[in-house]
Amino acid sequence: MSDTVRLTVAQAVVRFLGQQWSERDGERQRLFAGCLGIFGHGNVAGVGQALLQQELPFDGREGDNPLPYVLARNEQAMVHTAVGYARQRDRLQTWVCTASVGPGSTNMLTGAALATINRIPVLLLPSGTFATRVSSPVLQELEQPYAADVTVNDAFRPLSRFFDRVNRPEQLPSALLGAMRTLTDPVETGAVTLALPQDVQAEAFDWPVELFAERTWHIARPPAEAARIAAAAEVIRSAERPLLVAGGGVHYSGAEEALAAFCDATGIPVAETQAGKGSLLHGHPQLVGAIGSTGTTAANALAAEADVVIGVGTRWSDFTTASRTAFRDNGVRFVNLNVAPVDAGKQGGLSVVADAREALAALTAALVGHVVDDEYRGRQAQLWSDWDEQVEDTYHPGDEVTSALAAGLLTQGEVLGVVNELSDPRDVVLCAAGSMPGDLHKLWRVRDRKGYHVEYGYSCMGYEIPAAIGVRLADETRDVFAMVGDGGYLMMPTELVTAVQERVRIIVVLVQNQGFHSIGSLSESLGSQRFGTRYRYRDDTSGRLDGGPLPVDLAANARSLGAHVIEVGSRAELEAAVKEAKASDHAGPVVIHVQTDPTVHAPDSGSWWDVPVAEVSELETTRAAHAAYLVHKGDQRPLI
C-alpha cells in the first residue's frame, strides 16, 4: 500500500497544480503563475477554502506560494488576463481560473473560445451544481427536461481542447494529467476545462502521495522528416518569386533568429500575419510587413505575384489570405511548416509537420547556395521603402490633414505614431478589436520580438485591459500600452480595478471616436450606411440613432475606478502624456484619454475581406455594394 494523504478534491487540485512545471530546451518554469478567480457559493468553500489554506502559511513572510490568488472583476476578463500572460511567456506558463456555478462559469465561455482559437493555454475550473443532485434544482442550475446530466458547463465542450467533469474523487488524477498533457502540447493547446461540482470540491478522499510529486511537462520541438525538408527545398529552389508568410507559430517556437538566418541566406522576403508580426524586426531588409486584408502595399503586391508561398506557423485565416484573393498567380504553390497537421495541410500545400524553429533551420541547411535574384530583391526593397514612407506620413500628418480636424481631435494614425515613437523598443503594444488592430498591423514598427500583441484570432472587444494586466504580470521589465477604442472600453473597463488592487502598472490609451469607427466604415463600404454604429441620442424627429452626441465621459469613468487619468486635446499634449506615463513610477493603471476623428483612414493596400452583401435590396447603396462584391468574389480562388 502506498502512502496516502486525506484532502478534499479542491485541496488536491490546488496542491497538485502548485507542483506542475513546464520545460523546453532544458529551461524549466512553473506551469501556473497563480489562480485568478471570483468566488460564489459554487467555489467559495471548495477551491476558495483550498486556496486560503495554501496561502496562510505564507502570510507575512517571504515565501513562494506556488499558487497565489488574484481577485478579478469579471470571469471573461480573468481568462483574458491568463491568455495575455501565457502569450507573453510563449505558452510556457499560464494561470488557473476559478469561477462559481452558473453565470460565473458561463462568463468564461468567451475567454475559452478566445484561448482555443488563438492556441493559448489556460486552465479553467468552472464550478458545477451538485453531482449528488441531492438538493436539485439549486440556485443557478439549468434543468433540461430531456437530459438530467446536462449542466451549463457542457457549453465548454466545443470550446475546450480537453474537458472533464470530476463527479467522483477517483476521477481526479486522470482528469488532472489529461489537462496538463493538453496544456503543454504545442499542437493541442488551448482552453482546458475541468468542471468541478460544488459538492465534489468539498468531499474528502485518501489520495496517493505520488499524485502531489513535482512533475515537469516537456514541451516538444518535433523535428521535420528529412524527406519532407528535401521536398520543400526542391519546391523553393524552383521558385522565381517566393514569399514567406510568418505566423504566430514563429513566436511561440522562438524561431525569430532561425527565420532571420533563413532570410539572410536566401533573400526571400517575409510578410507577417497579426500573430506573426514582429517575427522580423522593423528595419530587417527582407521584411515587407503585414499581409492580407490589413496588409501593406508591399506584402500584398508580392503576394499577388508569388509563385511559391512558404507559410510558417500560420493557420491561414481569412485576414491573412484576403479571403483567398491575396495569391493570384495561377500556378502558385504553398509549402507549410507547422507543428499542427491541420494547419500544415492548408491551401493544398506541401506539408512539413514540425516545430517552426527546427524546420526553418533544416530548410536553411537544405537551401545552401540558393538565393533569390537581384532584381527580385531590388523590387522588394523598393516596395517596402514606398510603404514605409506612407507610414512616416501617417505618423506625422501634414497641415493639410490636421487643419481639417475639429479642435482637440487627432488622427488615429498619429496617435499610433506618437505611442510608437515615445515608447521603449521593448514595450508591448496590445489591442484586439475595432479599427486599431488593422492600423497597428499595417503601421506599427516592431522593435522587439515580444513588442507586439494584437489578439486577432477572436478579435474580442474587451480583451485589451485584462490582457494588458496579464502581459505586465508576465514581464515587469516592459511597459504595456493597451490601445482601446471607446466601444472596447465600455465592453470591459472592470479590470482597471484589478490593476489598482494588485498595483499592476499598465498604460491604457483610450481612443474616443464616439462609436464603432471600424464597423461603421465596414457598414458604409457594404452599403449599410453606418447603421447603428454611432454613439448618438435617438433623435425625436427621425426616431433614429442620429441625434446629438451622448454626455458620456469615459475619462471620469476611468478615474472613478481608481485609474490615474490624463486627458489630452492635442498632439503635443499626447506626447507629454506618454512621456509622463513612461516617466512616472505609478503602480497601477494610467489611462490616456484622446479623441480622434474617425473619418481619417490609414493608407490602404486595396486588399479585400469577404463580408457578404444582401443579394437583393430596396436600397441603392446596398445594390451598388453588391455589384462591387461580385467583382471581388470573382477574384477568389477555388476552395482548397
Ligand SMILES: Cc1ncc(C[n+]2csc(CCOP(=O)(O)OP(=O)(O)O)c2C)c(N)n1
Ligand atoms: C465582443 C465583441 N462584440 C462585437 C464585436 C464586433 N465589433 C468589432 S469592432 C467593433 C467596434 C469597436 O469599437 P471601438 O472599440 O470603439 O473601436 P473603433 O471601431 O471605433 O476603432 C465591434 C462592435 C467584437 N469584435 N467583439
Ligand SMILES: [Mg+2]
Ligand atoms: Mg470607437
